Amino acid sequence: MGLSKRRAHLRKAWFKKGCVSPKKGQTVAFPTVADNEFVRFEKKSFDRRVHTSNNVLTFKDTDGTDTTVSALRPRPNASNVVDEYSGCGDESLYPDLCTNKLMVQAKVQALFYSSFKEHRQDKPNCEGDLNFDAAYSIKWGLGWRELLKCTKCSCMCDYHNLYEEVENKKRSG
Known part of the structure; x- marks a missing residue:
């Protein structure tokens, strides 16, 4: 049974024992991937870095310079335990009313007593x-x-100060 044309061609092209390869000493250059880096930011980060002008997206680095990063659609913001419990719960309240503040209790009492008296007299x-x-x-x-x-x-x-004032003692000399 004879060899097929393909098989006969391969026998001629195959590397034969004792012969030096024609590619010896040459390096193979593989095509490089583009220098663009794809990053999927969180929504807050995406909104800070991606700007739209005339329906064209421009990307800014953290220092405000243009960057070659190609951003993908933003991923949702990551929530953590602090975010979960930092909300006030009551949307009708001003957000700062749900934060912890350092106050002297005696000053808070004085604020309420004087304000109640003042309000009762005026209205x-x-x-x-x-x-x-x-x-x-x-x-x-x-x-x-x-x-x-x-x-x-x-x-x-x-207004009432809800803190104790400390006397400033300057050094002499």
Whole structure:
């Protein structure tokens, strides 16, 4: 039985024992993949880095320079235990009312007593509640300056420091 044409050709092209390979010493160059790097950012990161102008997406690096990264569609934000419990639960409240603040209890009592008296004198028939107005809170170092606002008549009381002031002793000499 004779050899097929294909098999006969392969016998001629095969490497034969004792012969030097024609490719000896040559390196094989494989095609390189593009330099673009594909990254799937979280939604918050994606919104900070990807900008749209005239329906063209531009990508900015963290320092604001253009980058060659090709972003994929964003993945959802990762949630952790802190995010789960940091929400207030009541959407009608100002978000800062659900945060922890450092306050001196005696100062908070003084704020409420003086604000109740002031509100009762100014609006004797008002039946609204006095609540912290978190939109106007002022942070001073670790302490806070707060005021109370009526829920019915929008009466605002004066600011009160809810921290103890420390006397500043300057060194002499």
